[in-house]
């Protein structure tokens with residue numbers, strides 16, 4: 001099954017993708033991770049990517065689609081994959097169509113206030129990267145990581161200004177994809193109107209929609 005997770009920042013795309021991946025037996029693929037892996041491998045492409053990263057710029061579409069094309073040709077993608085965070089623009093959706101055929105697009109429909117609240121409640125371990133949520137996934141000791149004892153901080157990404165900026169970008173560039181995939185008849189809307197719905201509940205709902213037996 002070839003799936004795209006679509007939704008605004010903080011709608012839970014990554015979290016649901018990681019849970020769905022072992023159940024569906026397909027890898028969850030994020031283009032951000034692919035970029036970081038390429039850099040870590042020190043390839044020619046990786047060097048270019050790093051240069052752009054260091055300048056804080058966005059990777060060109062042709063770089064991303066080339067990396068993705070290589071990734072999707074790997075053995076573990078034979079049964080399918082879940083794309084988390086790609087495509088983000090109509091241009092990218094067009095690029096993707098040229099290399100593969102998507103079966104379903106899971107569109108996460110979450111009220112705006114939840115997206116902002118989630119980010120404001122999130123704390124990340126400075127040392128190991130473990131993520132906590134002061135609403136429903138609290139650390140045992142305030143401000144301290146359960147796993148490694150590191151200090152918990154609010155990442156710059158989760159500060160209100162940054163969240164607002166990414167949401168605005170989503171509205172302008174990514175939201176049009178909903179209509180694009182709806183017209184193709186492969187869009188499934190996954191609604192969640194509560195901030196404290198456990199991810200497992202949403203995942204079960206998605207599996208029902210996909211007609212997957214649990």
Ligand SMILES: [Zn+2]
Nearest residue numbers: 125128145148
């Ligand atoms: Zn930690």
